Amino acid sequence: MLQVVDLACRRGDRRLFSALGFELGPGVLLHVRGRNGSGKTTLLRALCGLLLPEEGEIRWHGEDIRQLGDEYHRDILYFGHLNGIKADLTGLENLRIAATLDGDRVATEDLWRALERMGLMGFEDLPTRMLSQGQKKRVALARLVLSSATLWILDEPFTALDKDAVALLQTLIANHVDAGGLAILTTHQEVPLTSGRIERLDLGTEH
Numbered sequence: 001m002l003q004v005v006d007l008a009c010r011r012g013d014r015r016l017f018s019a020l021g022f023e024l025g026p027g028v029l030l031h032v033r034g035r036n037g038s039g040k041t042t043l044l045r046a047l048c049g050l051l052l053p054e055e056g057e058i059r060w061h062g063e064d065i066r067q068l069g070d071e072y073h074r075d076i077l078y079f080g081h082l083n084g085i086k087a088d089l090t091g092l093e094n095l096r097i098a099a100t101l102d103g104d105r106v107a108t109e110d111l112w113r114a115l116e117r118m119g120l121m122g123f124e125d126l127p128t129r130m131l132s133q134g135q136k137k138r139v140a141l142a143r144l145v146l147s148s149a150t151l152w153i154l155d156e157p158f159t160a161l162d163k164d165a166v167a168l169l170q171t172l173i174a175n176h177v178d179a180g181g182l183a184i185l186t187t188h189q190e191v192p193l194t195s196g197r198i199e200r201l202d203l204g205t206e207h
């Protein structure tokens with residue numbers, strides 16, 4: 001269970017949101033919406049513990065995430081704007097490192113299976129700098145196939161993906177949520193989210 005209590009975040013001299021509160025239980029997908037600059041990425045980074053809120057608290061199973069530290073980080077998977085993949089490494093190497101950093105012990109055949117699921121067979125041995133934008137994103141998203149994290153926090157996961165990859169990602173998210181996982185995502189596209197219970201949070205801008 002994730003609880004956000006009276007949260008306020010500031011970037012530079014602008015307060016992006018305040019008095020933000022919500023709870024998210026198992027099997028729920030939260031779609032965070034708002035125009036460019038409204039603070040969606042800021043909120044997601046705060047939820048990951050990467051950014052200190054100005055006010056308020058984020059609790060995971062009743063405890064402040066700042067107290068939980070690594071215990072919380074083991075339970076979450078964060079997918080940020082920049083994909084987090086290393087250009088000089090192959091898809092396979094990137095995935096191995098990402099899985100290890102996520103604390104998932106995975107066999108090589110599972111890495112292959114994940115890359116295959118993401119439609120990357122034949123490209124797994126190329127340095128990722130030689131892949132297209134969409135293929136890079138597919139490499140990064142292969143983490144989701146392997147992840148054992150309960151809470152997925154996904155910032156614009158659908159951008160740069162073609163129709164097939166969008167459908168695959170929709171399935172991965174729906175399976176995760178339907179199996180009792182939690183997911184929070186932002187997206188500007190009108191991507192139908194197919195999971196059981198979907199909640200929406202709209203961010204505006206404060207001055």
Ligand SMILES: Nc1ncnc2c1ncn2[C@@H]1O[C@H](COP(=O)(O)OP(=O)(O)OP(=O)(O)O)[C@@H](O)[C@H]1O
Pocket residue numbers: 011012016034035036037038039040041042043
């Ligand atoms: N490091 C920073 N220092 C100062 N201001 C920042 C910093 N990072 C972001 N901001 C500002 O905070 C505001 C919110 O940014 P954020 O990335 O959270 O928006 P967003 O809703 O995710 O936008 P988008 O839809 O364009 O991705 C923006 O006005 C941005 O300029």
